[in-house]
Amino acid sequence: MSPEPSAPTPGPVLEAHGLSLGYGRAPIVHEVDLRVRPGALTVLVGANASGKSTLVRGLARLLNPQAGSVTLDGENLSRLPSREVARTIGVLPQTPVAPDGIRVGDLVAHGRYPHQSFFRGHRSDDDEVVAAALEATDAGSLVDRRVDELSGGQRQRVWIAMALAQQPEILLLDEPTSALDVAHQVEVLEVLRGEVSRGRTVVLVIHDLTLAARYADDLVVMAGGRIVARGEPVTTLTEEVVEHAFGVRARLLEDPDTGRPVVLPRSSRQPTDARGAQSRT
Numbered sequence: 001m002s003p004e005p006s007a008p009t010p011g012p013v014l015e016a017h018g019l020s021l022g023y024g025r026a027p028i029v030h031e032v033d034l035r036v037r038p039g040a041l042t043v044l045v046g047a048n049a050s051g052k053s054t055l056v057r058g059l060a061r062l063l064n065p066q067a068g069s070v071t072l073d074g075e076n077l078s079r080l081p082s083r084e085v086a087r088t089i090g091v092l093p094q095t096p097v098a099p100d101g102i103r104v105g106d107l108v109a110h111g112r113y114p115h116q117s118f119f120r121g122h123r124s125d126d127d128e129v130v131a132a133a134l135e136a137t138d139a140g141s142l143v144d145r146r147v148d149e150l151s152g153g154q155r156q157r158v159w160i161a162m163a164l165a166q167q168p169e170i171l172l173l174d175e176p177t178s179a180l181d182v183a184h185q186v187e188v189l190e191v192l193r194g195e196v197s198r199g200r201t202v203v204l205v206i207h208d209l210t211l212a213a214r215y216a217d218d219l220v221v222m223a224g225g226r227i228v229a230r231g232e233p234v235t236t237l238t239e240e241v242v243e244h245a246f247g248v249r250a251r252l253l254e255d256p257d258t259g260r261p262v263v264l265p266r267s268s269r270q271p272t273d274a275r276g277a278q279s280r281t
């Protein structure tokens with residue numbers, strides 16, 4: 001009898017301790033404590049300018065702390081060698097910039113660079129990883145196209161492929177589905193759940209609260225540069241939290257398939273009747 005497949009060993013623990021971040025003197029992210037659960041999918045949500053991207057940049061060491069620290073398995077991230085950080089933490093920023101004229105296959109192959117060195121150059125399994133990443137994001141047919149000639153959604157899928165090809169233990173993605181049609185959004189989120197089931201840790205920023213609630217293991221809600229709610233989506237995403245974080249009233253229904261919340265934002269205007277007249281009730 002073949003042995004039971006063993007559960008993947010949990011990866012390194014990424015943590016923020018009293019982390020404050022900003023671009024000038026004034027902090028944008030204030031004293032955040034966050035333990036990113038290894039082997040889980042954490043989704044960050046919050047209104048525009050609530051500090052999600054800034055927090056992601058801090059967790060990825062793209063921005064130095066103004067106060068507090070980020071640690072990887074207890075080691076201060078800012079003191080770890082760059083190559084080790086690049087192999088462990090992959091980050092896809094909100095608006096990545098591709099080198100002029102680069103082709104899709106070459107861009108995605110860039111994801112393999114942290115694994116290569118003077119002693120370990122390009123190998124055939126790098127090609128396999130790149131091909132698998134392109135296939136997972138439905139971008140295989142684009143491999144010879146120039147990145148700057150792609151549609152917004154095609155380009156976004158290619159960047160996700162590059163991040164996947166890096167095969168980091170921790171993957172941070174800032175709004176990776178913002179330009180995708182609904183089918184590709186679901187496809188990418190399923191791919192990321194697949195990464196998590198193989199033991200990877202994924203942190204994701206998205207704006208669609210219903211998709212966030214459906215796919216997250218841990219949901220983190222930000223407002224004004226602080227975490228205002230966190231935990232399982234079912235208990236974390238409440239009408240009060242949505243109103244506090246987004247300034248909009250919403251009705252939360254239960255998804256009959258998953259039991260997770262479905263968020264229906266309410267209009268800030270009075271409801272109108274079928275003829276378009278303002279309702280008086």
Ligand SMILES: Nc1ncnc2c1ncn2[C@@H]1O[C@H](COP(=O)(O)OP(=O)(O)OP(=O)(O)O)[C@@H](O)[C@H]1O
Pocket residue numbers: 023024028046047048049050051052053054055094
């Ligand atoms: N490079 C920068 N220099 C100065 N201020 C910045 C910079 N990047 C972001 N900010 C400011 O930091 C604040 C938080 O921005 P951030 O991008 O972290 O928010 P966000 O929650 O990711 O927003 P969105 O949902 O709109 O992407 C905003 O007020 C923004 O203007």
